[in-house]
Amino acid sequence: MGKKTIIPFGPQHPVLPEPIHLDLVVEDETVVEAIPSIGFIHRGLEKLVETKDYSQMVYVIERVCGICSFGHGWGAAASIEGAMNIKIPERAEYLRTILHELSRIHSHLLWLGLLADAFGFESLFMHCWRVRETVLDILERLTGGRVIFSICKVGGLRKDIDNETLDEIVGILNGIRKETKELTDVFLEDDSVKNRMCGVGVLSKEDAAELCAVGPVARGSGVYQDMRMTNSHGVYGELDFEPIIEDAGDCYARCKVRIRELFQSMDLIEKAAAKIPDGPVSVAAKGNVNGEFITRIEQPRGEAFYYAKGAGSKFLKRMRVRTPTNMNIPALVKTLQGCDLADVPILVLTIDPCISCTER
Amino acid sequence: MGAFKIAKTVLRSMFEKPATLMYPVVEREYPERTRGSVDIDVEQCILCGLCTRRCPAKAIETKRNTGEWIIHRMKCIQCGECIDVCPKECLSRNCKYTEPDAEKVVDVFEVSSVKKESAAMAGEGVKEKLACDMDACVFCGLCVKNCPVDALKVNRAEKIWEVDEAACVKCGACIDKCPKKCLTFEEAGKPAAASEEKQPAAEAKPAAVEQKPAASKPEDMLGCNLEECIFCGLCARNCPVDALAVDRAEKRWKVDQEACIKCEACISKCPKECLFMGEPPEAPESRENEAAEKSVPVLDVEKCVYCRMCENTCPEEAISAEMDNWTLDADKCISCRACIDVCPADALKMS
Numbered sequence: 001m002g003k004k005t006i007i008p009f010g011p012q013h014p015v016l017p018e019p020i021h022l023d024l025v026v027e028d029e030t031v032v033e034a035i036p037s038i039g040f041i042h043r044g045l046e047k048l049v050e051t052k053d054y055s056q057m058v059y060v061i062e063r064v065c066g067i068c069s070f071g072h073g074w075g076a077a078a079s080i081e082g083a084m085n086i087k088i089p090e091r092a093e094y095l096r097t098i099l100h101e102l103s104r105i106h107s108h109l110l111w112l113g114l115l116a117d118a119f120g121f122e123s124l125f126m127h128c129w130r131v132r133e134t135v136l137d138i139l140e141r142l143t144g145g146r147v148i149f150s151i152c153k154v155g156g157l158r159k160d161i162d163n164e165t166l167d168e169i170v171g172i173l174n175g176i177r178k179e180t181k182e183l184t185d186v187f188l189e190d191d192s193v194k195n196r197m198c199g200v201g202v203l204s205k206e207d208a209a210e211l212c213a214v215g216p217v218a219r220g221s222g223v224y225q226d227m228r229m230t231n232s233h234g235v236y237g238e239l240d241f242e243p244i245i246e247d248a249g250d251c252y253a254r255c256k257v258r259i260r261e262l263f264q265s266m267d268l269i270e271k272a273a274a275k276i277p278d279g280p281v282s283v284a285a286k287g288n289v290n291g292e293f294i295t296r297i298e299q300p301r302g303e304a305f306y307y308a309k310g311a312g313s314k315f316l317k318r319m320r321v322r323t324p325t326n327m328n329i330p331a332l333v334k335t336l337q338g339c340d341l342a343d344v345p346i347l348v349l350t351i352d353p354c355i356s357c358t359e360r
Numbered sequence: 361m362g363a364f365k366i367a368k369t370v371l372r373s374m375f376e377k378p379a380t381l382m383y384p385v386v387e388r389e390y391p392e393r394t395r396g397s398v399d400i401d402v403e404q405c406i407l408c409g410l411c412t413r414r415c416p417a418k419a420i421e422t423k424r425n426t427g428e429w430i431i432h433r434m435k436c437i438q439c440g441e442c443i444d445v446c447p448k449e450c451l452s453r454n455c456k457y458t459e460p461d462a463e464k465v466v467d468v469f470e471v472s473s474v475k476k477e478s479a480a481m482a483g484e485g486v487k488e489k490l491a492c493d494m495d496a497c498v499f500c501g502l503c504v505k506n507c508p509v510d511a512l513k514v515n516r517a518e519k520i521w522e523v524d525e526a527a528c529v530k531c532g533a534c535i536d537k538c539p540k541k542c543l544t545f546e547e548a549g550k551p552a553a554a555s556e557e558k559q560p561a562a563e564a565k566p567a568a569v570e571q572k573p574a575a576s577k578p579e580d581m582l583g584c585n586l587e588e589c590i591f592c593g594l595c596a597r598n599c600p601v602d603a604l605a606v607d608r609a610e611k612r613w614k615v616d617q618e619a620c621i622k623c624e625a626c627i628s629k630c631p632k633e634c635l636f637m638g639e640p641p642e643a644p645e646s647r648e649n650e651a652a653e654k655s656v657p658v659l660d661v662e663k664c665v666y667c668r669m670c671e672n673t674c675p676e677e678a679i680s681a682e683m684d685n686w687t688l689d690a691d692k693c694i695s696c697r698a699c700i701d702v703c704p705a706d707a708l709k710m711s
Binding site for chain 2: 052056059060063123124127130133137140141142143144145148150158159179182183185186189190191192
């Protein structure tokens with residue numbers, strides 16, 4: 001029997017985009033148990049419903065996270081629109097879908113870069129982020145911001161995006177497809193990378209379902225779950241969407257799910273840009289919020305849940321955001337049991353931790 | 361499967377230009393929509409304050425009395441709401457943030473002439489115009505005081521309310537301030553609610569006056585029938601200029617006649633109808649029936665949070681708010697609604 005030691009992981013760690021603390025109970029280089037602590041980035045944003053009216057709350061919720069910011073803006077706006085019984089125009093739904101898929105591409109490229117950094121492959125990290133810059137430039141051109149877009153509002157979008165611009169965007173994305181494929185091939189085919197990922201951190205399908213894992217963590221273990229199938233948001237129903245499922249349940253499978261989703265997003269944007277109807281992009285939102293509504297959005301990290309409740313004044317009574325990493329942390333703790341100490345950074349990254357989403 | 365799969369990318373990037381710009385020698389070209397800091401063209405600003413109201417971060421202040429437009433640069437979140445809402449389009453978007461500084465930057469802009477004639481507005485087709493519901497208007501003049509461009513005229517004595525449509529900038533400040541909520545924007549084309557009619561005098565106007573301060577007695581002074589008054593304080597709470605002082609313990613009711621703007625908000629709120637302007641009205645006959653049909657507050661137990669504010673506020677001590685045992689003595693209750701006003705959970709309603 002080896003001696004047990006406790007090694008603290010985080011909140012500062014080179015692989016972590018956001019601070020989370022794990023106490024790793026280690027016995028001779030094997031992690032026996034992992035005890036998570038969160039709370040380093042809690043800002044109390046949900047309490048701001050008391051002082052900011054509902055249209056200003058969309059800006060607040062958008063700033064919950066920088067990586068998944070469009071999804072948060074969409075979820076907040078959609079849940080308030082549902083509570084006020086506002087139906088937004090078709091063109092606005094299409095544009096929101098296109099922007100969200102662009103956001104997914106940038107998020108997955110960011111994650112791929114961080115994963116490469118986690119196993120020390122810095123040049124691959126830099127190349128992934130270089131390709132991501134093209135996507136961020138596209139987003140800046142469409143919305144005005146690289147990270148925080150401020151384009152969703154209650155009632156639709158604040159600005160329209162014309163069809164010529166959309167066609168140009170599709171052209172730019174097609175231009176980076178080849179380069180992206182070369183980079184993702186490194187993740188999937190290179191021997192040294194595969195050695196770090198195959199067979200590491202296996203999460204069985206039963207465990208994934210029981211621990212309520214969401215997003216690519218669940219889909220990498222064979223659980224057939226993707227909010228985009230449910231037609232609860234966006235126009236995915238008209239774009240022939242099929243979720244991407246892998247069965248192995250290890251880090252390699254989760255990486256493969258995200259890479260395939262990246263290319264699938266590029267295809268979805270192309271299809272949506274071809275089918276987008278003309279028309280207005282917003283309706284005026286008059287009056288106060290009276291009622292409650294739930295929206296579920298498939299963020300790049302999984303299912304995010306937005307609840308808005310209003311009681312007749314311009315201030316909402318409650319705005320609750322439940323983000324995907326919140327649900328993936330138990331799955332993380334399970335995969336950490338029995339792994340090597342050197343695999344801990346890879347495993348923590350493989351759930352795509354977005355702790356500022358978790359803590360708001 | 362293979363080794364060093366990244367070879368192709370690495371070799372190519374060795375012979376390509378670097379992906380980074382040699383900033384600051386080479387400057388980046390920003391796309392058109394990039395949101396940076398906010399610039400203002402002060403000559404056009406009319407200090408309407410719409411930007412102040414819309415800003416989610418409360419980064420903008422508009423001071424009408426000193427003619428200043430102030431922005432706290434570090435609070436600004438670069439959302440562009442102020443730019444979208446400015447009626448004179450004097451705010452514009454800069455693609456860059458403000459320069460870094462050792463202190464939190466506050467930029468103050470002075471608007472040279474606060475009262476400007478918006479010549480551009482005159483003669484243009486007006487989509488909406490400001491209208492006043494003359495039946496509800498009490499000619500208090502609060503709208504005039506708050507108009508940033510002096511577009512309103514109110515004459516209390518002759519019951520005149522007028523708006524200069526060319527000067528009006530549709531900022532809505534008057535609508536916000538009106539205590540009787542009688543101002544709205546209407547579509548042009550609909551007949552305005554008789555903006556120039558004189559309202560027919562409702563009650564007996566002049567006539568000798570009344571009570572309390574035995575000093576000089578001009579015609580319209582606020583008075584209170586002290587026999588009926590229960591000193592609940594609702595009139596003081598609803599006075600927009602804090603001209604009333606009510607002391608429940610000492611049974612005192614006082615009005616500062618000079619501060620009073622005769623808006624009659626107190627008269628409308630008084631539960632015992634003991635306030636009047638000018639001459640005291642005759643006692644209505646229905647008073648005697650009130651006791652029989654008295655409506656008292658009723659508690660919704662689900663909502664109650666047992667804070668006991670109702671018990672503490674009740675002027676007649678009619679409420680006992682113990683846990684699981686909230687009772688109201690209907691004989692003592694005077695229907696003053698003070699408990700309803702103060703309940704934080706909205707759990708009380710009149711029956």
